[in-house]
Amino acid sequence: MKRLFFLLSCLLMIQTVSHGQVLISLLLGDKLNSDKLEFGLTTGVTLSQMDGVAHDANLPTFNLGFYFDIKMKNAWSFAPSCLMLAKMGGKGLASYPVGDPDMDAVLSKGSVNRQLAYIQLPLMLRYRLKNRIYFNAGPQVGLLRSAIDEFKVSSSQYEGTIDYDIASGFKKLDAGATTGIGFSLREEKSMNFGLNYYYGLVDIQSGGDDSGYYNRAWYFYLTIPIGVSKGKK
Template sequence: MKKILLFIALCFSFQSAHSQVLLSLIFGDKLNSPNLEFGLEGGANFSTISNLEDAKYATDFNLGFYFDFNLKNPKWMVNTGVIVKSTMGADGLAVYSLNNENLDNVFAGGYVDRTIKYFNVPILIKYKFDNNIYVKAGTQLGLLSKAYDEFKNDYNGEDVEYKNNIRDQIHVIDAGLAVGAGYRLTGGNGMNLGIQYYYGLVPVLKGDSSPNQFNRSFYITAGIPIGKGKAARIAAEKKAGEEK
C-alpha cells in the first residue's frame, strides 16, 4: 500500500500525461502482486451537462491508471485509480455577453464549447464472471483542474476563437455515481475493453443560478496491465525457491 500511495503522489507531482505514463511503465511490475493488478487505461469519452440549453455531447479522450484489488472471493474486486486526463463539458452552447462590445460583436451568432478538466478517482466494486465479462458500480470523485468556455464564430470569412476562463465559477469538487461493464481478452494477463457511465450529483456551477446542471459522461476504454506477467513470474519463482 505504501508503494501505491507513493506512486500516486509521484503522478500528481508531474503535470503532463506523458510523465505519468512513463512512471507507470517504470513502476508497473513493482505495483503488481497476486492480489493486485495495476495498469494503464485510456480511450474516448462523450460528455455533456444536463439541463443546459443547447448542450451537445463533447468528444475527447481520457487517460489514467487503474488498480484492481482482489477480495477474499477472487470474483470480487475493488476497482480504483486516477483518470489523470478526464475532460467533461458540452459543445454548441449559446453565446453570452463577455462585457466587451468588440468581442460581443465578433462572436454574435457563434457558439460556445465548454471544457471542464478534472482529475477523477473512481471507487467501484467489480464482479468478474467465468466467461471473462465483468460488471462494476460505485462512486467517482473529481478534483477540478481547468475550466474555460471557447467562443467560436465565422467572422468576415475567418474562423475566430476566444477562450474565457471560468474556473472560479465551477465547483472544485465533483462527485457522482458510475456503472460499467467490460470484457477481459486472452485470459488473466490480457487487455480489458470496457464501457462506463458517469452520473454527476454535484451541480457544475457555483451559486443558485443553475442548481440542476450536472456532469454526464460516457467512457469507452481499453486497459492494459503493466508488468503483471513479470510480477507473476517473479512470485512463482520465489514460491518455488521456498518449497525446495
C-alpha cells in the same frame, strides 16, 4: 480535415500510452502486480454533456490515467482508478455576452464548446463472470483543474476560436455514481475493453443560483496492465 485531425490525435494518444507504459515499467517493473493486485494504464474517449444546459452534441475528449484491480473474495474485486487527464462539458452551447460590446458583436455569431478539466477518481466494485465479462459500479469524485469556454466564431469580422476562463463560476468538487460493463481478453492480467456511464449528483455551478448543472458522461476505455509479460496480457 477533421478526419485527419482525429486520426493524428488517435496516433498521438497511442504513442503517449506506449511511452508511459515503458517509463513506468522501467521504474516499477512488476512490483505493483501480484496474485491479488493488478496495476496499469487506462485510456480512452469520453463523451460528455451538462444536464441543464442546452447544447447540440456530446463533447468528445481523450482520457488518460492509471488503475488498480484488487482481488477480494470469489469473483469480486475493488477497482479504483485515477484519470489525470479527463474533461467534462458540452459541445455547441449557445453564445452569450461577455461584457465587452465589441467582442459581444463578434461572439454572438458563434457557438461555445465548454471544457471542464478534472482529476477524476472512480472507486468501483467489480464482479466477474466466468465468460470474462465483468460489471462495475461505485462512486466517483472529481477535482476541477480548469474550466474554459471555447467560442468558435465564423464571420466576416473574425474566424477562429477565442477562449474564456470560467473556472470561478464552477465548484472545485464534483461527485456522482458510475456503472458499466467490460470484457477481459484473458483470465488473468489482461487488457480490458469497457464502457462506463457517469451520473453527476452535484450541481457543479458555483454561486448558489440553483442552476441545476450536472455532469453526465460515457467512457469508452482500454486498460493495459504494466509489469506483466506479453504472454500474460
